[in-house]
Amino acid sequence: MGESEMVKITIDGQETEVEDGTTIMKAADKLDIEIPSLCYHPRIGALGNCRLCVSEITKENKSKVVSSCNYPIRKKDEGLSVSTKSDTIIKTRKNVLEMMLSRWPNVPVIKYLAEEYGVQKPRYSHPLADESENACVLCGRCVNACKNIMQQNIIDFSYQGYRRQVVMPFDEMNPDCLGCGTCTYVCPTGAISLTDDPNNPADSELLKEVGLSHSLEIHTLDPKQNEMSTVGTTHLVPIMNEFDLLPVQNFRFGNHPGADNIGSKAYRKRFDSGFDGCWAGCPVACSHVVANFQPRTGPFSGQKVYVDGPEYETIAGCGSNLGIFNPDTITEINFYCDTYGIDTISFGTAMAFAMECYEMGQIDNKATGGLELRFGNEDAALEILHQMAKGEGFGKIVGQGIRNMKKLFVEKYDADPNILNDIGMEAKGLEYSEYVTKESLAQQGGYGLALKGPQHDEAWLIFLDMVHNLMPTFEQKAEALHWFPMFRTWFGLCGLCKLPWNDIVPEDNKTTPEPAKVMKHVEWYSKYFTAVTGRKTAPEDIITLSERVYNFQRLFNLRMGFGKREHDNVPYRSVGPVTVEEYESRQDRYDKELKEKVGIDPSGMSTKEKRDALRKYREAEYEKLKDAVYKRRGWNVQGMPTLEKIKELGIDFQEVLELLKKQ
């Protein structure tokens, strides 16, 4: 995957250097040279149909007219001179626009372009002139959006030549149409509209209205806000790094200068441009593939493989948290985890724990089978992964997870159980997912109080709490730790993805009273629910819907021996600095907290003393948070749902009552 070659050309007299294969359209765009087009749309790809984007290329005195959208500038074009405004080009565009205008005299986009080029009344009348304002202009965007973005072939052209038209097969409603509406957004004239929804919702009009607004917002704002359709969730790497939230070396630190190598910048180049979304109708399509990747280790070594490319947590877990900042190694770990059926987050966090144990001397290279299990050792990480899959060597031990490793290291290698409990990033037996929670008490709860273990599926409150300081009191934190888990649970209940809720947000979201909730979208979701089911549902009803399920889940945990206060404990690494080194790396911050919040003057104290004082304070805060959250959720101090709550929710079944009585 070497760097691409660069090609020097001039466009309208301006010299520029572009990567081999860049189209004239993209090269011109970088120079802010505008080229008109009707059929070109960056997400659909170049079609070369409308011929308005023509430009004239000249090399060695030979000129040719080409379409800018799909003419690739290649090494052989070195020294090429491109004119987007030559006399021939202007004349050609005028004539093509005149042809269009004669056939579709009232379509606004054509009228607009024609006017811009000074084309007034056509010199001739077109035998098939269509007076409609939203006539189909045969640009092909819809057909190719359906094919290229949605990976469907619901609509296509039929007939040839001037009889060409866009239809569903045999002019009948295609039962396979997802009703995603993509063709309607990309249509430049409004010729296509949704008529029927094949999913048979209770209120298809309402669904269409909300669905169109939401998809249109994503289509418009994702490219500005996150570019998930191009770079997936890799855009989070530089953001988390900036806010000290990117786990580095088993969550010891929150940022690293190497992070730049493993974020969107690195993967933009590696990701294949093709669609890899979960569902063909998805306008976010955050998932991306690294095509023709060649692993350097393991059974696929040297072969070309497709990798269902790394997302943020894979990069953080299998990269920065292991001290690895090589994007190709991360891709390779990603590939083998997928191939072997291993979760990348559990692998990353467990591996990071094993590495730190090794670095601390809690285990030695006899335990690891001779592997130098230091942070940043890419080969060792890959070797452990292969061993894990084969059920051999030290890999087999790491594969059993942190909870088992802690037990085994103490029993077998005489490791210090206290240290292991502090740095072993697991709760309820599950490995932590990849955000540093040390500085956000609310998020410590977000992880620790999550029913299935420490991951942000239930709540992600870090910015709200730490960056924006929007919930200073325990009551406010508890309210958030009630509302967000309930709302997020609702997504799970409906089988929906959360990215369209709060990763792409309305442009005015910041100025709303509760930006974290993205209330405009919450309203939309309640409308979705109403439209699909026919049950009139308000935003607060969504929370009630979840609450029953959520309490049931807690009761299930209880029955399985995981549903009490003690099970909501978290390792101290997720709450504060475990080691002196960690404390010192953020000394100013911690000293300030001691002074302002704990009420201790840190001057004159040793780091160890300060660290211990901070720990005492933070651990107590976490316990207070538990109390507040349990209260808000209607649970007792033991973290169990009260009888009252159970009755209120109407889940006071005999089996539930017996379970609670036993405790």
Next chain:
Amino acid sequence: MTKITITDLKQISERNKSTSEKFKASLLVCAGTGCVANKAFIIRDALEKELKEKNLESDYRVIATGCNGFCAQGPLMLVSPEGTLYLNLKLDDVSTIVDEHLINGKPVQDLMYISPVDETRTPKMKDIQFFKQQQLIILRNRGAIDPEQIDDYIGRGGYQALAHALSEMKPNEILNEVKTSGIRGRGGGGFPTGIKWESCISSAKKTDVAPYLVCNADEGDPGAFMDRSIIEADPHSVIEGMAIGAYAIGAKEGFVYIRKEYPLALERLRKAIQQARDYGLLGQKIFDTDFSFDINIHQGAGAFVSGESSALMTAMEGKVGEPHSKYIHTVESGYKGLPTVLNNVETWANIPVIIEKGGKWFSKIGSGDVSESPWKGSSGTKVFSLVGDIANTGLVEVPMGITLEEIVNKIGGGVPEGRQCKAVQTGGPSGGCIPADLLNLPVDFDTLTQAGSMMGSGGLIVMDDSRCMVDVAKYFIDFLVEESCGKCTPCREGLVIIKTILARVTNGLGEPSDLEMLSDISETIKNASLCDLGGSAPNPALSTLKYFKDEYKAHIIDKKCPAGVCKALIQYTISKENCNGCGVCPKHCPEDAISGEKKELHTIDQSKCVKCGICREVCKFDAVEVE
């Protein structure tokens, strides 16, 4: 059937020769599509029956061959090896030939060619002007073999070039021979074949994949039948060429994309591929070398645009056959996105001869000097289908550089019935019309392009002075309007607009500004279209505008059609001097527009007349005039 070796090849060849020597003569009945349509198979069956009845089976054998080329005079039969050619055969002629020629030894004068010059009979095929001027490389086996017998092909040296290539030559040596030959693609574009192969080899090497190889047999031009005839007459020459090409570029799989409308060619190709497979000339480890190659047939569904290479490959992928931009050439990304060499039927049929006789030998034939660069000339021969207002309609093969005049007047026997040649349309529907005063132009890729037409795949339509050139332009534009795929704006909309303007002109409603508008729109279609079909589509309008502007002006300004073709601009009248009131024309008029008693002057009611011209055709006294 077991695989044959190189030694076997020689034995088959000799066996085939000695078989034919056993007979006094072989009766080669042309079974090309034209002759078959004129009952060639029935004649062959009758001939076989006659021979059997007269116990001549062991002395004479009947072979149904591919197209002989002299289509205007079919059905044809050649008595080989002596060379007597019988023309315009009818079922009754069979017994005459058998009795008089075969039994009595007196060739049948009445069935021989009559020279238009001195009206004498020409018994031998080789002495007929039509054949004399031709040079057969591609059509080397035409009319000489049974295309359904692989042994016949081998008997004439077939598959020797493949054997030689595989046993004695390295792939790059083959490439060098093809490059030396200077051969340029016969499909119309005239791109040098050697350069195409070389680019394909280098892009396949870069991506480490086996390239594909395609034979384009999607001949779709009206009046063109070169490729069909080659496959019908000599399918193995194409297969052998493809196999040699595959060895040179490293392909393992090849395709022939052939129109479904060519049932006879398709059937013969299928049989030939099967025979080649049975002999192990296609398939695994050909001639026990490491080279394996096979050919599959892909049937086209009849869209004209599918003959364009990118559209053809898209169609092969099972999608709608529409072209796409070829800024990245198909040698880099073709069928299924892999490097693909596509050559036309005729190009492939040349390859075995180039290998057999050497690239240098080939390069000396034709025009220009290709020793430095294939772009500097047009080497080899070209097959043309000669049709239109011409005496000898048929299939001809001539060296490149021959003049149109020689083709039209010498080989073609000129324009019949004392009319004058007005123009020759070359290059298929999107080619152009070359006026009679440019007939001394040499026929090669570059000259024709400079003259505003193109070589195309080899259609030559001769037009006499009864043709209206505006009407001709309209005819071809109408064809292209229907065949434009409609993907890009200029070709889809521009052609319809040109069609409308031409219709207006031929209806006498043209305006002086139409001329400039026509060329303006045509230029835009030419410059801005997505594919080469669109790029050349305005040629019929452009070339007639260039050479026959006066005729356009006559339509627009004088409101007259000088050739008397455009109905809106002509009037049929009956001359007082010539009409003797015979009563024939009123009887034939479909609209009852002619009145007049017997022996009295007839008159045409212009309000009823639909200008069909029947009255003029039936009048024996030249009394119906058109103006």
